Amino acid sequence: xxxMPARFAFLLLLMIGAILSQSSFPPMxxxxxxxxxxxxxxxxxxxxxxxxxxxxxxxxxxxRGEHPIIEFDRDGKVVRSWGDRMFDxxxxxxxxxxxxxxxxxxxxxIVVKMDRTGRVRMxxxxxxxxxxxxxxxxxxxxxxxxxxxxxxxxxxYGNSRVVKFSKDGRFLRAWGKKGSGEGEFNLPxxxxxxxxxxxxxxxRENYRMQVFDGDGxxxxxxxHVGSPWGIAITPDQHIIMCDGHNNRILKxxxxxxxxxxxxxxxxxxxxxxxxxxxxxxxxxxxxVAEIKNWRVQKFVPR
Numbered sequence: 207x208x209x210m211p212a213r214f215a216f217l218l219l220l221m222i223g224a225i226l227s228q229s230s231f232p233p234m235x236x237x238x239x240x241x242x243x244x245x246x247x248x249x250x251x252x253x254x255x256x257x258x259x260x261x262x263x264x265x266x267x268x269x270r271g272e273h274p275i276i277e278f279d280r281d282g283k284v285v286r287s288w289g290d291r292m293f294d295x296x297x298x299x300x301x302x303x304x305x306x307x308x309x310x311x312x313x314x315x316i317v318v319k320m321d322r323t324g325r326v327r328m329x330x331x332x333x334x335x336x337x338x339x340x341x342x343x344x345x346x347x348x349x350x351x352x353x354x355x356x357x358x359x360x361x362x363y364g365n366s367r368v369v370k371f372s373k374d375g376r377f378l379r380a381w382g383k384k385g386s387g388e389g390e391f392n393l394p395x396x397x398x399x400x401x402x403x404x405x406x407x408x409x410r411e412n413y414r415m416q417v418f419d420g421d422g423x424x425x426x427x428x429x430h431v432g433s434p435w436g437i438a439i440t441p442d443q444h445i446i447m448c449d450g451h452n453n454r455i456l457k458x459x460x461x462x463x464x465x466x467x468x469x470x471x472x473x474x475x476x477x478x479x480x481x482x483x484x485x486x487x488x489x490x491x492x493x494v495a496e497i498k499n500w501r502v503q504k505f506v507p508r
Contacts, residue, residue, distance in 0.1 A: 234457055234466035235508045236492065238476035242504040243282035249273065250500065255482045256299035257495040257502050258307070263487040267495065267502050268299035268309060275299070275307075275324070280487070282504070288324040294334075297362075298348035298396070298483065308357070312345040317359055328375050330359070338365050340377035348483075350397045350405070352420070358405060360394040368394060368407055368422065381422035386412050389424045396483070398437040398445070400460060406445065408434030415447070415462065428462035436483035436495070448481035448494055455481065455494065455505075468492075473499055 243265070245251075252271030259265050263280040273287035274296050295313035302308065306327070307320040315336045319328035331337075336344040344364025351357045355373025367382035368391075382391045396408035403420040413433045417426040435450030444465070445458040453471040455478075456464055469478045480497035487493065492505040 231456070231464050231467040234455065234468040236468055236505040237508055239282075239504045239506050240475040241282070243267075243278045243502065244284070246284060249284075251502070252500055253497050254495045254500055254502055255297050255497060256309075257483055257485045257493045258299045258301045259485040259487040259493060260301045260305060261488060263489055263491070265485070265487070265493055265502070265504075266299060266301060266307065268296045269495075269500075270296055275309075280489070292318075297346070298360075300349050300351060302351040303353065308349040308351060310346045310348055310359070310362075312347060312363055315343045315345060315364075317343070317346055317349060330371070330375060336364055338367070340380075343369070347394065348396045350399045352399055352403065356420075358397050358399070360397040360407060362394060366391040366394060368397060368405065368418075370420075370422070379422060381418070388427065389416070389418075389422075391416075395435055396437045396447075398439045400439050401443055404460075406437055406439070408437050408447065410435055410450070413451070426462065428458075431456060431458065431462065431464065435481065438484050438486045440486050440490075446484055446486050446492060448478070448484045450481050450497075453478040453481055455484065455492065468505060469494075475503065476505075478503075 251269045254269040256268030265278045267276045275289040276287045277285040293311045297312040298310035300308045305322045309318045314333045316331040331343045343361045345362045346359050347362035348360045359369045366384040367380050369380040370378040391409050392411040394407050395410035398406045405418040407416045409416050415428040415434050432449035433451040434447045436448040438446045447456050455468040457466040479499045481494050482497045483495040485493045490507045494503050
């Protein structure tokens with residue numbers, strides 16, 4: 207071992223640690239539905255970064271090909287599609303409690319709010335113009351909407367911060383900078399809120415989850431959960447996250463304890479390759495969007 211380059215030895219130890227830690231987690235009791243969804247003949251996803259679910263368990267997929275936003279019913283049948291030629295590079299999608307859609311286009315440097323019909327109701331940022339001001343982004347990644355309508359944007363690939371806005375789109379505050387200290391980020395990739403209003407940020411390239419209060423005060427960090435690419439918080443206040451580097455799904459409680467693990471690297475149904483974003487339906491089914499496998503998979507409780 208002493209003859210190995212230091213970096214290789216360090217990476218090897220990280221890999222061994224990840225394998226050992228994953229093997230100690232209990233499996234989540236889910237099975238994949240290999241026939242979900244049912245795309246029309248000739249339709250395909252391309253790189254698939256985003257998935258969201260509403261209260262009817264209609265699923266909304268945001269991908270980087272034709273028909274960039276596709277709505278499916280709970281059985282996987284296409285309901286409608288829209289958004290052609292609107293986006294430069296789709297990234298994150300969320301559905302709020304009122305049924306509005308929130309979409310992050312990272313290369314266009316914008317966040318778009320649409321109503322239930324797909325009509326644009328708010329745009330934050332200026333398309334094609336990056337920045338780090340109260341009204342500009344540099345490759346934003348995700349959105350989380352609070353019950354009172356305030357929302358948070360993880361911003362993102364270019365900037366290293368979280369930005370909070372009021373319901374009407376007014377800038378409230380921002381926090382974070384590039385780094386690995388508390389409250390710093392190396393690619394804030396996903397953001398979610400629990401019932402108490404705490405903000406969970408997937409600090410992707412720092413391989414940790416950071417937790418803040420609603421005004422950005424640092425509370426905790428979890429360094430044992432891998433790389434949080436996508437985060438969903440269920441009504442019973444569990445965290446379901448996809449670890450995109452290790453290609454697995456983790457179930458956590460709000461204290462960061464790992465309660466279960468699902469999936470493994472690969473290309474077959476039930477396996478994952480760059481698991482990028484995640485959503486959980488009212489039925490408890492888990493939907494995972496994958497970049498490399500160009501698909502969304504549905505995992506059903508057994």
